[in-house]
Amino acid sequence: MLFLTLLACAGPPEEAPTDLDALLHWFFVNRDTATEEELRAAADNLRPLITEPTRGTVSLLTTEEQGVVEMAVPADPANATGIYVAGPVDCSLEDMERVRYALDQEGLYESATGEESYIDYSRVYLNSIEDYEARTSASLEWETTYTVKPVLSEYTAVILGGLRGVPATEDATRVVVDRAHLPSPAVFVAEGGDYFDQDYQLDVMLADGDTSIHIYAVWRDLESATLPDESAGVQNLMMNGFEDFDRDTELVCAAGGF
Numbered sequence: 221m222l223f224l225t226l227l228a229c230a231g232p233p234e235e236a237p238t239d240l241d242a243l244l245h246w247f248f249v250n251r252d253t254a255t256e257e258e259l260r261a262a263a264d265n266l267r268p269l270i271t272e273p274t275r276g277t278v279s280l281l282t283t284e285e286q287g288v289v290e291m292a293v294p295a296d297p298a299n300a301t302g303i304y305v306a307g308p309v310d311c312s313l314e315d316m317e318r319v320r321y322a323l324d325q326e327g328l329y330e331s332a333t334g335e336e337s338y339i340d341y342s343r344v345y346l347n348s349i350e351d352y353e354a355r356t357s358a359s360l361e362w363e364t365t366y367t368v369k370p371v372l373s374e375y376t377a378v379i380l381g382g383l384r385g386v387p388a389t390e391d392a393t394r395v396v397v398d399r400a401h402l403p404s405p406a407v408f409v410a411e412g413g414d415y416f417d418q419d420y421q422l423d424v425m426l427a428d429g430d431t432s433i434h435i436y437a438v439w440r441d442l443e444s445a446t447l448p449d450e451s452a453g454v455q456n457l458m459m460n461g462f463e464d465f466d467r468d469t470e471l472v473c474a475a476g477g478f
Contacts, residue, residue, distance in 0.1 A: 311432055381421070
């Protein structure tokens with residue numbers, strides 16, 4: 221019911237901008253409310269901006285932009301630092317989409333890479349996967365609960381996420397937009413100074429022949445081992461990790477089985 225309320229309160233999308241930073245904000249805000257034509261137009265504006273691998277910072281989300289997602293615990297988006305990576309992924313858009321919504325993310329990536337990323341991981345769909353795959357539903361939503369120990373502190377987080385697929389036409393390829401967020405702060409095993417209070421994620425996936433173009437942006441409010449997210453070193457580590465994840469996704473696509 222709250223989801224429907226959020227949609228009802230949202231006004232019509234503004235015309236899609238042409239610069240990268242503004243487009244990332246536009247896609248985050250308008251994933252659900254834009255028409256298919258508006259999303260295709262935004263994708264057309266985005267594609268020529270990603271001619272080679274790129275990375276950088278993103279301007280802060282506003283309180284109004286944050287309002288398109290449900291927050292169980294109020295949080296100030298001005299505390300969430302924005303970064304992005306973008307570039308090609310050697311995986312078809314069809315396969316990349318299927319990998320993205322697969323329930324067993326832990327198993328897929330560990331099998332393909334031989335590396336363990338999670339202490340615990342589970343994902344459940346919140347609406348019908350059958351309807352989404354039959355293209356009778358435009359979006360698929362899920363809830364993910366995971367436990368990790370990235371540096372020194374172990375924590376558990378619950379992420380609400382999902383994607384919307386925009387069908388291909390005679391003149392345009394399929395576009396997939398994935399948005400996720402952390403509605404409540406992560407829970408740390410040990411009390412201390414570490415925190416993970418906010419996480420807003422955006423993926424835009426575009427077809428590029430038999431491969432894909434992937435744009436990933438995140439606005440994150442965290443501190444681990446006394447290193448805050450606004451630190452340039454932490455930002456570079458996170459962006460390195462995002463790029464490594466795309467390379468891992470290529471391994472998953474090559475392995476198949478999803």
